Amino acid sequence: MLRVGATFPQNEIGSDPVVIRDYAQAVEGMGYEFLLAYDHVLGANADRPGGWTGVYNHQNQFHEPFVLYGYLAALTKRIELVTGVIILPQRQTALVAKQAAEVDVLSGGRMRLGIGIGWNAVEYEALGEDFHNRGRRIEEQVDVLRRLWTSELVTYAGRWHSIPDAGLNPLPVRRPIPIWMGGGGRAEPGADAVVARVARIADGWIIFGTAEAMRPRIERLHAEMDGAGRARAKVGIMGGTALRGRDVAAWATAVRAWEPAGAGEVTINTMGAGFATVDEHLRALRDLKSALG
Numbered sequence: 001m002l003r004v005g006a007t008f009p010q011n012e013i014g015s016d017p018v019v020i021r022d023y024a025q026a027v028e029g030m031g032y033e034f035l036l037a038y039d040h041v042l043g044a045n046a047d048r049p050g051g052w053t054g055v056y057n058h059q060n061q062f063h064e065p066f067v068l069y070g071y072l073a074a075l076t077k078r079i080e081l082v083t084g085v086i087i088l089p090q091r092q093t094a095l096v097a098k099q100a101a102e103v104d105v106l107s108g109g110r111m112r113l114g115i116g117i118g119w120n121a122v123e124y125e126a127l128g129e130d131f132h133n134r135g136r137r138i139e140e141q142v143d144v145l146r147r148l149w150t151s152e153l154v155t156y157a158g159r160w161h162s163i164p165d166a167g168l169n170p171l172p173v174r175r176p177i178p179i180w181m182g183g184g185g186r187a188e189p190g191a192d193a194v195v196a197r198v199a200r201i202a203d204g205w206i207i208f209g210t211a212e213a214m215r216p217r218i219e220r221l222h223a224e225m226d227g228a229g230r231a232r233a234k235v236g237i238m239g240g241t242a243l244r245g246r247d248v249a250a251w252a253t254a255v256r257a258w259e260p261a262g263a264g265e266v267t268i269n270t271m272g273a274g275f276a277t278v279d280e281h282l283r284a285l286r287d288l289k290s291a292l293g
Helices: 017-030 065-073 093-107 121-126 134-150 191-201 211-228 248-256 278-292
Strands: 003-007 034-037 080-083 111-116 154-157 162-166 179-182 204-208 236-242 265-269
Touching (some): 003 278, 017 034, 017 065, 017 278, 034 065, 065 080, 134 154, 248 265
Parallel strands (some): 080 111, 204 236
């Protein structure tokens, strides 16, 4: 059975905490099973010398996902809270472990950590982390996260991490918190390395596009898992579907197409559809839920 969630409209929801509360509670009340939030710490100036070609800039709003979910943990009861994705190599690993564990505790075990390596070198520079070795570092980070979430005390000596007999308190409810990875959905330089990494160490994969376009990439993932001797059921797949440019029937068809393509979950993105108010975002989600039955 396909699980369906909603993508938090980071760039369009505004900053009113009451509106954010009402949105999350409405999405939960409609029966959506998870809420997914994008991550960016900083936005670059679009008018910087040399120009800027990134998808987002300093004018695009992003609520910080861990703080957002700490807030929503107290205001929701059932909906799962998913980061989609935290740019892990630009953050301190032990601090991410602590923040994710705290959200999991406050939500009663509803935290899922989606992670990725990102594309924004400006953020890496501002946060004091190396942009160029981020793919190699994330694998050790995943190992460190799982150790911190499952052991009272950890002693660790890795290439980039050193933990001298220390641990988190409180530990999360889910031990370990599920780690899903994003990226690798487009056939571009470095994408196959991302897919191979997902196949080896992730609990799930988050990809955005259409089911038809992503089917070859899902087949690539399955081939990588077969080669690694890992059962395909060990890695979940979440597809991402945007509502812009479609009527309700087409939305429902696009969502349903993910299941035969190999996905078990779909997140619905209402951003960029031209909605002027949060109520319009919610109306679209309500209409889609009705169409899906």
